[in-house]
Amino acid sequence: MKRVKIELFFIAATAVLTMFIYSCTDSSSPIFYTLENEKQVVDTSLDNSLSVHSFVTDGTNYYAAAGSIFYRSVQAGSQTWNKVTSSGVSDASGTTMLCNKLVEFNGKYYAAFISQDGNTHGLYSTDSLGSSITWTKATYEEISDKQITNIIVVNGNLLAVRLESTNPGTYYLYYSSDGASFTEATALSEGPVPIIDAAYDNASSEYWVMTENKLFKGSDLSGLTETASPTAPPEGFGGIIYSADFSKLFVSTQNGIIYGSDDNGAAWSQVGDTAKVSDKSVPFGGFAKIDNSTIFVATKGYGFYIITGGTVISRFTNSTISGLYNAVINSFYVDSSANLGTVFICTSGSGLWSNATPNDDTAWKWE
Amino acid sequence: MKRIDRFILTFTLLIIPAITVVAQDSGKQNPELGAVYSLGDQTLSINGGLFVPLFFQEFTGAVHVTNLTPGGVGSLQWNTYLKRNITLGIEVGGVFAFSPNFNMLLLLPITVKASYIFTYFPFDFPVFLGTGIDIAKYQDNIHVDFMLKPGFSTYWRYNTSWSFGVNTVYWWILQPATGNQPKDEGRMGNFLEISLSALYHF
Numbered sequence: 001m002k003r004v005k006i007e008l009f010f011i012a013a014t015a016v017l018t019m020f021i022y023s024c025t026d027s028s029s030p031i032f033y034t035l036e037n038e039k040q041v042v043d044t045s046l047d048n049s050l051s052v053h054s055f056v057t058d059g060t061n062y063y064a065a066a067g068s069i070f071y072r073s074v075q076a077g078s079q080t081w082n083k084v085t086s087s088g089v090s091d092a093s094g095t096t097m098l099c100n101k102l103v104e105f106n107g108k109y110y111a112a113f114i115s116q117d118g119n120t121h122g123l124y125s126t127d128s129l130g131s132s133i134t135w136t137k138a139t140y141e142e143i144s145d146k147q148i149t150n151i152i153v154v155n156g157n158l159l160a161v162r163l164e165s166t167n168p169g170t171y172y173l174y175y176s177s178d179g180a181s182f183t184e185a186t187a188l189s190e191g192p193v194p195i196i197d198a199a200y201d202n203a204s205s206e207y208w209v210m211t212e213n214k215l216f217k218g219s220d221l222s223g224l225t226e227t228a229s230p231t232a233p234p235e236g237f238g239g240i241i242y243s244a245d246f247s248k249l250f251v252s253t254q255n256g257i258i259y260g261s262d263d264n265g266a267a268w269s270q271v272g273d274t275a276k277v278s279d280k281s282v283p284f285g286g287f288a289k290i291d292n293s294t295i296f297v298a299t300k301g302y303g304f305y306i307i308t309g310g311t312v313i314s315r316f317t318n319s320t321i322s323g324l325y326n327a328v329i330n331s332f333y334v335d336s337s338a339n340l341g342t343v344f345i346c347t348s349g350s351g352l353w354s355n356a357t358p359n360d361d362t363a364w365k366w367e
Numbered sequence: 368m369k370r371i372d373r374f375i376l377t378f379t380l381l382i383i384p385a386i387t388v389v390a391q392d393s394g395k396q397n398p399e400l401g402a403v404y405s406l407g408d409q410t411l412s413i414n415g416g417l418f419v420p421l422f423f424q425e426f427t428g429a430v431h432v433t434n435l436t437p438g439g440v441g442s443l444q445w446n447t448y449l450k451r452n453i454t455l456g457i458e459v460g461g462v463f464a465f466s467p468n469f470n471m472l473l474l475l476p477i478t479v480k481a482s483y484i485f486t487y488f489p490f491d492f493p494v495f496l497g498t499g500i501d502i503a504k505y506q507d508n509i510h511v512d513f514m515l516k517p518g519f520s521t522y523w524r525y526n527t528s529w530s531f532g533v534n535t536v537y538w539w540i541l542q543p544a545t546g547n548q549p550k551d552e553g554r555m556g557n558f559l560e561i562s563l564s565a566l567y568h569f
Contacts, residue, residue: 030554034506
């Protein structure tokens with residue numbers, strides 16, 4: 001009997017010792033400390049499960065394009081979002097079409113609409129936004145009544161990407177300096193590959209246009225030519241931005257790598273380390289300049305990353321707000337008027353996020 | 368190994384034999400025992416109840432709120448009798464509670480448990496200490512920590528096979544800073560479990 005007790009004691013002591021040793025080997029974030037510092041996210045009235053595609057302000061209100069267009073006042077403390085009443089954008093059955101892109105250009109607002117059945121679509125514009133908006137269809141033949149998948153504003157030009165939905169489909173790029181007449185960028189008849197982003201390198205006075213697997217550049221949009229470097233990974237590109245603060249062109253990829261070039265693309269070098277989460281490469285998206293030393297990079301499923309000083313990349317750290325931490329980010333918007341420096345993040349299925357002090361990870365608000 | 372770690376290791380290795388020795392010296396008591404259990408008898412129990420987060424404490428002493436809601440706790444426990452009033456066993460459990468943003472904290476303790484049982488028939492009053500590891504999961508983070516679970520219970524013997532009771536258990540979980548974490552981010556978690564038990568003797 002005594003021997004059994006001694007054996008049991010040694011088994012128990014060994015088990016406890018083993019447990020103790022293994023308990024000291026973990027190095028992930030301190031959970032209790034994280035909980036202690038977690039703040040409840042302020043949540044305004046916008047549906048948190050919305051997919052928000054793009055965002056603008058007219059100085060009086062903010063507008064979020066999420067199929068329907070929603071607006072709220074820019075005034076501090078404004079919490080209530082309402083739906084805009086849109087007219088002039090009905091399909092054949094009289095149903096209001098869905099807005100999936102909304103940008104401001106030369107004091108006017110341009111939007112891409114598509115009907116729920118996908119059969120009716122087009123580029124529309126309006127002189128002013130508000131609680132009700134009257135839209136006017138673009139008259140330019142190649143844009144009017146066509147499916148517009150992307151609208152980009154770059155260096156005083158409005159770029160519209162048209163998808164011709166014949167199998168397998170072809171994307172076309174059109175550009176305009178006045179928003180009325182458009183010209184096709186013929187070098188980018190890209191077959192089934194979407195045109196996703198564009199930038200202007202101020203130092204070299206050259207445009208850069210990105211498809212999912214190619215880069216084009218040229219001193220004007222009519223003379224774009226394909227560049228071979230950096231080579232797109234099999235997963236494709238994510239976004240492009242030129243930073244005057246760092247005098248550098250940044251290109252993101254879908255396999256966790258961000259490239260930088262300070263000689264207009266003659267030579268590229270990787271910025272920071274390859275971004276991985278649980279050994280999976282992070283699929284990057286587009287960029288946004290936040291301030292003179294900070295650039296945000298969107299991801300598809302991992303919130304956003306931050307480029308600091310032009311050389312270091314790190315993931316947004318506040319994992320307690322999983323709606324943003326694990327978000328698929330469609331686009332950023334940085335307010336340069338009413339609330340200077342406030343950043344808005346449009347997500348796919350996780351609503352809209354905002355932060356008046358974007359370098360503070362704990363200050364995000366769920367709109 | 369850090370000073371605090373050495374202290375905990377020493378304490379752990381001493382506490383179980385100490386309890387055993389104390390228990391052996393004080394076993395002669397209580398004339399009305401009802402069924403008497405002895406070496407080789409075993410019990411299985413299932414427990415469930417309320418988990419109350421109390422506070423976090425820095426290793427330097429400063430106390431902080433947990434920001435957690437009250438949660439739920441459940442566990443399974445096996446014990447074997449070394450004497451009629453001393454048991455040694457293993458407990459595996461689970462806990463959930465929620466953060467201010469309604470994220471779930473999960474705790475999975477695996478402990479070795481030594482009990483000394485005072486009996487006043489038809490009631491048993493075990494006083495116990497559990498020690499082992501706690502696997503904590505929150506969002507993407509998993510932490511494996513050392514823990515102690517002192518507590519006491521009150522059981523009513525329904526018959527020779529079944530007892531039912533209430534447990535009050537203090538959870539003390541040490542989560543020191545590891546790796547590159549700043550030292551001042553280490554915390555000791557303090558929690559309270561109040562649970563009901565159904566215990567089967569075999």
